[in-house]
Amino acid sequence: MIVTRELRKTYPAKRTLFRRSGGTETRAVDGLSLSIPPGAVTGLLGLNGAGKTTTIKIIATLLHPTTGTITVDGLDVVRDARAVRRRINLIAGGERMVYARLTGRENLWYFGQLYDVPRATLRARIDELLELVGLPDAADTLVERYSRGMRQRLSIARGLINQPAYLLLDEPTLGLDAPIARDLRAVVARLAQEGVGVLLTSHYLAEVEELCGHVYVIDRGRLVAEGSPTALTAGTRLPHTVELTLAEAAPAVSVAVGALGAEVETGLDAEGRPTYVLRSPDDLAGELATAVVRAGGAIVRLEVNPPTLEDAILAMAAPAPVS
Incomplete structure (x- = not known):
């Protein structure tokens, strides 16, 4: 399990040409305690600037924490960084996570060697991943000729090259076409079923x-x-x-609707028919x-829009302090 405590x-405060450091420091992560278990997909959500990417980069050993601890299966991300990197x-x-002057295949070969993937299995692993992300025909093309979506697909293959025990996904479907994004979600779900622990940030809350x-x-x-997403929304x-x-129009309907105790807006649609919008x-x-049928009303349309996870995230975000 990945555990942050x-x-x-x-x-520190930024220094500029005309102002020395002395302003207020920026606290990007503030006392965060999380648990990311194996065999499950765990979400990390918040508005822009909430600290999601910083948190993921600390877990990934790309940034050092100021205080607090992170362990990956008992390994400390600072003291045991090399061992942690083999597991994640x-x-x-x-973000640019592949080399533009190499081909797709060369990129995967390079990163596979960094992770000490045995050469006897690396070639087959590369072919498998290129097929998985839909790039077998572009395997030997320089990445500088790839579209943005193709580069992101290659980044996904790179992220799976070492068969990680834990996969950190920071907006992984950004820039991907809908079919490729759907395929990636299927891959992530399968990895979790196979025991991989996944930490996911995404602005696509349906994802x-x-x-x-x-x-x-x-x-x-x-x-x-x-x-759970359902519990948070509720x-x-x-x-x-x-x-x-x-x-x-049916006069008794307005009385019946008002008796439900909801916030009500009334109006007319494009054809002059009476409309009601209830919020509760x-x-x-x-x-x-x-109530409407008992009051003698004839329903043409009834549509329910429950609150979404996005609505819940926005509601939970505290208002910004006044400077």
């Missing part, structure tokens, strides 16, 4: 809901919530929105339909 990362790998969308059994939500480097008590359209922490669709 009271993790902090602080950057990182895939980060939007998180599909893959993650447990999610940590951070804001300004602090943990603000954790749980716990915010954000409103369900129900949109109702009637065939024609509870899903009132069933009660609403029953």
Whole structure:
């Protein structure tokens, strides 16, 4: 298991040509404690600047923590960095993680040797990964000729070259076409089933809901919530929105709708039919339909929009301090 305890990362105040250091320091990660188990996909979510990428880079041994500890299967990421790197790998969308002057195959061969993958198995492993990410026909083309999506697919193959016990995914589907992103999600799910521990950050929250059994939500480097995507959404008590359209006006309907205790907006649609929009922490669709029919209303349209994980993340993010 990957375990972080009271993790902090602080950057000193920036120095400029006209101002010496002396301003306030920046605390990117602030007392963060997480557990990433093997055999599961764990999410790390938050708005831009929440500290997600910094946290992943510390786990990946690319940054040193200011204070706190991180262990990977009992190995300390600072003292045992070389051993930790053999057990993990990182895939980060939007960052250059392969060499443009090498071909796709040469990149994988190079990184395979860095990870001491036996040469007897490396060639077969490279062919397998190139097939997995849909690049067998571009294997011997220089990466500088690849599109952005092709480079990201090659980065995914690079991240799997050492068959890591733990895979750190920082926006891995950024820039990928929908079919390739779907294939990557299937690969991630399969890896977890095979025992790999995965830590995932993503702005595509449908991706998180599909893959993650447990999610940590951070804001300004602090943990603000954790749980399953369903539990996090339910716990915010954000409103369900129900949109109702009637065939024609029915005076008793307004009284029945108002008795449900929800926030109600009324109006007319493009065809002049009466509409109601209800907002409530509870899903009132069933009660609403029953009440409308009993009041003599004829329902043309009834649509329920429950709160999303994105709504929950936004609600959990504290307002920025006034400077």
